[in-house]
Amino acid sequence: MAQLVFFSGTMDSGKSTLALQMDHNHAARGREGLIFSRNDRAGTAVISSRLGLAVPAVEVTDGTDFWDEVVRRRTRGGRVDYLICDEVQFYTEAQVEQLARLVDEMGVDVFAFGITTDFRTRLFPGSARMLELADRVERLQVEALCWCGARATHNARTVGGVMVTEGEQVVVGDTSEMGEAPAQAAGEVGYEVLCRLHHLRRVTSARAQAASLSPLTLPLDA
Template sequence: MPELVFFSGTMDCGKSTLALQIVHNRSARGLQSLIFTKDDRAGEGKLSSRLGLVTEAVEATPTLDLYSFVVESLSRGGKVDYVIVDEAQFLAPEQIDQLARIVDDLDLDVFAFGITTDFRTKLFPGSQRLIELADRVETLQVEALCWCGARATHNARTVGGVMVVEGEQVVVGDVNRPAEEIGYEVLCRRHYRRRTTSASARAGTLSPDVLPVTPA
């Protein structure tokens, strides 16, 4: 039976790489994908991984009806065997409903990839709706690591290397941005709570509005 599957994890855990691997494996069996993405680091209409792999994709703009797009592609004689959606956390909840309709009405597998929570540890609306509707939610097995070596569980936003917890939910950045720019870093819960980024750890400083956490 076709499924809506949500592959989730922190930044830097290989979500886009897995999406591209699925495309590669299924293409080798003659299966044709339709790929959607939103706000990829490589630019509009691209699905890219940090390993340097890039492929063309359809940009899922806020007004794009994903279900209608697939139906139109099929009606024009296009071959669509399954659907890939990267950066699914950025989709609107109604677009997630459209993905479920693709599975149920068109009998196509949909594989969605995205992070679950933002830099404030709040659910993205798209991710929340995926958790509510998906047939399966799979946690990526490649563990991203905090600077301390522990398993990273939180996505932190940094400005000039200093962690921030206020601002717009969506600001496109990357874990490889220069420290003076807006960037992102994955942290374990302990260091997220203490707002200790790799830069502040090296400098031996804490964010100015954070008190040191003392042992109980």
């Protein structure tokens, strides 16, 4: 039976790499599928991984209707056995429901990939609906690491190098040098993965390096 599977993890945990590998494995067995993504770091209509892999994809917008996409292709004689859906946290709740309907009524496997929470530690609407509807939720086995070496569990946003916990939920920013401490211009948005302790204390890699802190000597008012 077809399934709706949600692969979740923080940034830098290999979601897009696994999505590309999943597509390769199914295509190698003669199955035909579609790849979707939204707000990929490499631009529109592409899915890319930090390992340098990239393939064309269908760019998802708020107006995308997955049910219509599959019906249109099948009506024209095409096959759609599975969907690879990356950056699913940016999908709408209605779009996640469309994906579930494709699984149940058309037998299309859906493999969705995304992060669950935003920089405020709040669930993305798309991820929340996916958690509610998925047949199976898989946590990615590749663990992203905080600057202190602990497992990273939270996504942090920085503006001009300073961590922030307020603002719009979706803002495109630099994620290419997470775990390091790149200099940021005033107003420049960036993202970094942190463990829960350092996220709560707002101690980013840049702040830790500036203060020459070790994981065991943290300011209590951070």
